[in-house]
Amino acid sequence: MSVRAAVIGLGDISALHLDAIAAMPDAELVAVCDIDQARAAAASDRLGVPAFTDHRTLFAEAAPDVVHICTPHAAHAAATIDALEAGIDVITEKPLARDPRQAAAVVDAAARSSAKIAVCFQNRYNTPVRAAKELLDSGELGAITGAAGTVIWHRTPEYYQASPWRSTWSGGGGGLLMNQAIHTLDLLRWLVGEVQSVAGTAATRALPIEVEDTAELTLTHENGIRSIFYATNAHAANDPITVSVVTEHAELFLSGDLRVTYTDGRVETVTEEKSAGGERAYWGVSHERLITDFYARRGDSEPFWITPTDGARLVDIIHEVYRGSYPEQIAQLTEME
Ligand SMILES: NC(=O)c1ccc[n+]([C@@H]2O[C@H](COP(=O)([O-])OP(=O)(O)OC[C@H]3O[C@@H](n4cnc5c(N)ncnc54)[C@H](O)[C@@H]3O)[C@@H](O)[C@H]2O)c1
Structure with missing residues (x-):
């Protein structure tokens, strides 16, 4: 059975997460979310999946196994904690959270949850x-x-x-x-x-x-x-x-x-095996590697290594x-x- 994936936050970096999901034969994008209604609707049309403007509704209605958090920093902690509490695995973009207090709350939520979490230090x-x-x-x-x-x-x-x-x-x-x-x-x-x-x-x-x-x-x-x-x-x-x-x-x-x-x-x-070309070459080449590795290790008993x-x-x-x-x-x- 495919791993059901969702992406929250559909701006610049989401493209790399969506590409990595599309490249994995055992993963399936089931929903996307953005608080910007027009952006969410455009992504829904383009990707052929339902779009939501609130991550909690997405969790309840689309039941993803893994969620990718690609929002601005201030929104990382709330979505990550809600996902961990719902038992959904999380790949969150860096930083873990906007500030130390929010970051500590995520660490606590991860300790209480059986779901896995990775921070995207690709x-x-x-x-x-x-x-x-x-x-x-x-x-x-x-x-x-x-x-x-x-x-x-x-x-x-x-x-x-x-x-x-x-x-x-x-x-x-x-x-x-x-x-x-x-x-x-x-x-x-x-x-x-x-x-x-x-x-x-x-x-x-x-x-x-x-x-x-x-x-x-x-x-x-x-x-x-x-x-x-x-x-x-x-x-x-x-x-x-x-x-x-x-x-x-x-x-x-x-x-x-x-x-x-x-x-x-x-x-x-x-030397690097792959080349990172284009306007955003400074993002590097390794998002797909981290995401693929996270999916491969979801069944492990230990926490993800980042x-x-x-x-x-x-x-x-x-x-x-x-x-x-x-x-x-x-x-x-x-x-x-
Ligand atoms: N790992 C990397 O190399 C790398 C590179 C670029 C960006 N990033 C990270 O990716 C994240 C997003 O950056 P970006 O440049 O794509 O930003 P962006 O502004 O292009 O996109 C963010 C999107 O999130 C949406 N959004 C805002 N609040 C939301 C919420 N509560 N729920 C759902 N959607 C919401 C916005 O409407 C927007 O569409 C940041 O954490 C950034 O640090 C990581």
Whole structure:
């Protein structure tokens, strides 16, 4: 029997989720949902499935097995918690939730539910990233001595005008860090180890938005390693994300591909098997891999390996920076709950 899938939030990223569902022979799209009635109706016509404007009605009437949450950040937690309470498996787009309190509520709901949940940190499935993780875990490279990451990207005023939630604290819960750089912070945490503390600043330097467009962070991991991090959405192009991990015997440099430079002079590279072309190449190639893997592991007894606790930890790390740089906005966000 096919796995019954539904997608909530039918904007830009939903296309990748819908494509991944369509590509799986054992999955069937049964319903879609968007609070924008016209958008929901257009998707219903295009995809040949019923459309809803409220996710609870969709859950009751379409009885999906898995729901994909592709809404703005402020709407992630409510839909995720409702799905988990209804026993429906969830793939939620990042971040887990708009703010730490909502994220903690999702972690609690997941602990109470027998349903499975994944947070869409798809870059962990990039071939060069997986190769880096395997090399680091093998012990072959010796201990990690330091790491760094950069996200130097371009977002236009039109990007924010097209979906105004992206530029606001109430809708996005933040900007560059919460929306874009969170992927690279996830990779640093995954590759180097749990983050113990963070010092950093975030600022709105160039773009006409409430939330930050530029940030610099120093992460101290529990193993004592330091990661340095710089990110901006105010560049004139989307440069490749970079992650560098220095170990006793090599330096790993991820920038699309992985280059491993050993201290004895050997250099090895690992390239991505698929190419991400087109205007949105910066989304990477791995949504389909994560989604297919989640569906394949639905019957497992253990939780999916990218957990709500991972998602909540990243929201907490980002908030440590926001509390210093945007104290009034964060106080207002907390009052909004
Ligand atoms: N993993 C990635 O690489 C990646 C890339 C882009 C976006 N995203 C994430 O995907 C999510 C959506 O981003 P987007 O750029 O597609 O946004 P978008 O604004 O293009 O689309 C969001 C859609 O959700 C709808 N919506 C809003 N509130 C809703 C609700 N309560 N119920 C149902 N529908 C609702 C809106 O009407 C809109 O159609 C965000 O969480 C974003 O961070 C992830």
